[in-house]
Amino acid sequence: MSDPVFTPRVFSGIQPSGGLTLGNYLGAIKRFVEMQDAGTHETVYCMVDLHAITAKLVPPAELVHNTRELCAGFLASGIDPEKSILINQSQVPEHAQLAWIFNCVARMGWMGRMTQWKDKSGKNAEASSLGLFAYPALMAADILIYHGTHVPVGEDQKQHLELTRDIAAKFNHDYGVEFFPITEPVIEGVATRVMNLQDGTKKMSKSDPSDKTRINMTDDADAIAKKIRKAKTDPDPLPGEIAGLDARPDARNLVNIYAALAEVSPQAVLDQHDGALFGHFKLALADLAVEKLAPISAEMARLMDDPAEIDRILTRGAERAREITVPILERTYDIVGMLRS
Numbered sequence: 001m002s003d004p005v006f007t008p009r010v011f012s013g014i015q016p017s018g019g020l021t022l023g024n025y026l027g028a029i030k031r032f033v034e035m036q037d038a039g040t041h042e043t044v045y046c047m048v049d050l051h052a053i054t055a056k057l058v059p060p061a062e063l064v065h066n067t068r069e070l071c072a073g074f075l076a077s078g079i080d081p082e083k084s085i086l087i088n089q090s091q092v093p094e095h096a097q098l099a100w101i102f103n104c105v106a107r108m109g110w111m112g113r114m115t116q117w118k119d120k121s122g123k124n125a126e127a128s129s130l131g132l133f134a135y136p137a138l139m140a141a142d143i144l145i146y147h148g149t150h151v152p153v154g155e156d157q158k159q160h161l162e163l164t165r166d167i168a169a170k171f172n173h174d175y176g177v178e179f180f181p182i183t184e185p186v187i188e189g190v191a192t193r194v195m196n197l198q199d200g201t202k203k204m205s206k207s208d209p210s211d212k213t214r215i216n217m218t219d220d221a222d223a224i225a226k227k228i229r230k231a232k233t234d235p236d237p238l239p240g241e242i243a244g245l246d247a248r249p250d251a252r253n254l255v256n257i258y259a260a261l262a263e264v265s266p267q268a269v270l271d272q273h274d275g276a277l278f279g280h281f282k283l284a285l286a287d288l289a290v291e292k293l294a295p296i297s298a299e300m301a302r303l304m305d306d307p308a309e310i311d312r313i314l315t316r317g318a319e320r321a322r323e324i325t326v327p328i329l330e331r332t333y334d335i336v337g338m339l340r341s
């Protein structure tokens, strides 16, 4: 049997679990825009609000605000709702419907090995929600309900992508079909893991209790400059070679952030700043970050003044998405043996 041919289609999502960070921007959204503009794939981008309530239930108005703000972040960064399908997960019900099937395909042992589950449930797994445990099966459904062939993500999501491939392969094997593609992760660039500004060994995260650890996409120029000035570093000057950043995670992080914002290699940053002290380098980095991020945060603020327009874009996105997801769910139900009216 020849391999089925799948339309090259990119899917990726971000949780509306709080303000967008520079990590989300450099590790995800900036690359989403590049893939959209390359025109080699259809692109589907998603606010995954169903995922955003897995860690804890949040006040409803806050979730609505975060979802709209995330949508504003996508748009302000260059996602074009005409070129890409831009959606909010819960407005396309086939995601959750396919997730149920995948809950029955995935094995408890697979899910229990997920490091994000272990990290987020911590020592209190008994008190964690079932949704947090099942999170990767819903993520697999998010991707496969579009027959997504490529998923741009940060390094932290690699294991979930492997699980997505395992779920697709088991479904195909158990039902003797070649229905779901074996999705390829796309983990590229210098910013696949932007680190915490106060601890270069930890990921920059929107839910970290300390605001000093991250740059938010809504931070103003003063806040960005202050956070970079106060970022943890060491007393040594910048080296001339990448190897000189070994065992210097905080220094490496600032160099990588500079490189990603300037769209040059980390070595090019070192060539330019060889021997500089961090006092000077941080000033240059703050200027660059403000130059790149200020137009995005200004556009986000403008978009947030018109929430009805954001809602209209998401409603239209859901309609376009369902032209893809409804037939794929129907075919899945046929394969599994569920009666349809």
Ligand code: AQP
Pocket (backbone or CB within 6 Å): 013, 014, 015, 016, 017, 021, 023, 024, 026, 027, 028, 152, 153, 154, 155, 156, 157, 191, 192, 193, 194, 195, 203, 204, 205, 206, 207, 208
């Ligand atoms: N620090 C990061 N560096 C590079 N990429 C990152 N991503 C997140 N943080 C970094 C990428 O952003 C996408 C969306 O992530 P998410 O919001 O769905 O969940 P997350 O990875 O758990 O992000 P956060 O900020 O840490 O959220 P919370 O604090 O709510 O858990 C993914 O592609 C991710 O790789």
